[in-house]
Amino acid sequence: MSRLLVCPPDYFRIEYEINPWMRVSNQADPERASAQWHDLMTVLEDRVGALLERMQPVSGVPDMVFTANAGVVDGRRAVPSRFRHPERQREEQYFEAWFREHGYQVTLLEESLYFEGAGDLLGFPDAWFGGYRQRSDIRAYSRLSEILQREIIPVELVDSHFYHLDTCFCPLSGGELLYYPTAFDPYAQAVIINRISEDRRLVVPRPEALRFACNAVCVGKHVVLPTGCPETVTMLEARGYEPHPLPLDEFMKAGGSAKCLALALD
Numbered sequence: 249m250s251r252l253l254v255c256p257p258d259y260f261r262i263e264y265e266i267n268p269w270m271r272v273s274n275q276a277d278p279e280r281a282s283a284q285w286h287d288l289m290t291v292l293e294d295r296v297g298a299l300l301e302r303m304q305p306v307s308g309v310p311d312m313v314f315t316a317n318a319g320v321v322d323g324r325r326a327v328p329s330r331f332r333h334p335e336r337q338r339e340e341q342y343f344e345a346w347f348r349e350h351g352y353q354v355t356l357l358e359e360s361l362y363f364e365g366a367g368d369l370l371g372f373p374d375a376w377f378g379g380y381r382q383r384s385d386i387r388a389y390s391r392l393s394e395i396l397q398r399e400i401i402p403v404e405l406v407d408s409h410f411y412h413l414d415t416c417f418c419p420l421s422g423g424e425l426l427y428y429p430t431a432f433d434p435y436a437q438a439v440i441i442n443r444i445s446e447d448r449r450l451v452v453p454r455p456e457a458l459r460f461a462c463n464a465v466c467v468g469k470h471v472v473l474p475t476g477c478p479e480t481v482t483m484l485e486a487r488g489y490e491p492h493p494l495p496l497d498e499f500m501k502a503g504g505s506a507k508c509l510a511l512a513l514d
């Protein structure tokens with residue numbers, strides 16, 4: 249059983265522009281966003297078998313729907329995010345309160361250290377990767393490595409369309425990596441090649457990376473991803489996964505898709 253933290257999109261809007269996908273003039277349609285979010289929840293619960301923990305949405309923090317950025321959870325420990333942009337810093341108190349109210353042992357990072365949670369920190373059981381430069385700071389990972397007692401490999405993100413690690417890097421349950429290499433600087437690309445053997449690397453083509461193919465939720469053999477990524481679906485099926493493509497374009501207007509909308513709690 250996989251537990252995921254989610255937050256209903258009651259107050260989801262495009263109120264500011266902090267990544268290249270966001271245009272205040274390209275407003276989200278609240279009814280479509282709500283329908284897309286509820287369909288995602290139905291698939292996660294009924295098809296994937298995930299257990300959903302729903303947070304109370306808060307007015308005035310429109311990006312709180314992207315719970316992947318709440319922080320990172322490892323066992324009973326939670327490290328809440330420290331957002332780079334003031335627009336999202338207002339969410340920190342609600343995520344921290346949720347972790348405390350649900351019995352997590354909360355460790356806070358110093359205020360000067362930007363870290364955007366599971367949006368930037370992802371991995372396999374033996375090795376975690378931390379995306380930095382666009383949002384999280386590289387320095388956050390040496391601190392997180394101490395706190396979590398894990399090896400964290402920092403990887404630099406160089407394309408502003410792929411500003412969080414989870415927009416271009418998706419570890420799968422069988423040990424494969426679905427990813428878009430060009431989002432990383434040459435050194436990070438080499439590090440990934442060095443750590444993940446060739447037969448485990450599934451490279452997403454640029455048009456599908458730009459449709460958020462890598463922003464997928466993988467639970468067991470199920471992979472929930474946005475629609476419009478046929479080559480990715482074929483690659484996943486060839487490896488024995490069951491892809492569940494869903495329309496999530498209202499959330500793409502904010503620069504997010506399936507994976508951003510859920511935080512893995514275990």
Ligand code: ARG
Pocket residue numbers: 266267270311314316317336366367368412414415502503504505507508
């Ligand atoms: N508008 C949000 C931001 O720019 C989207 C966050 C998407 N979350 C993610 N984990 N990639 O911060």
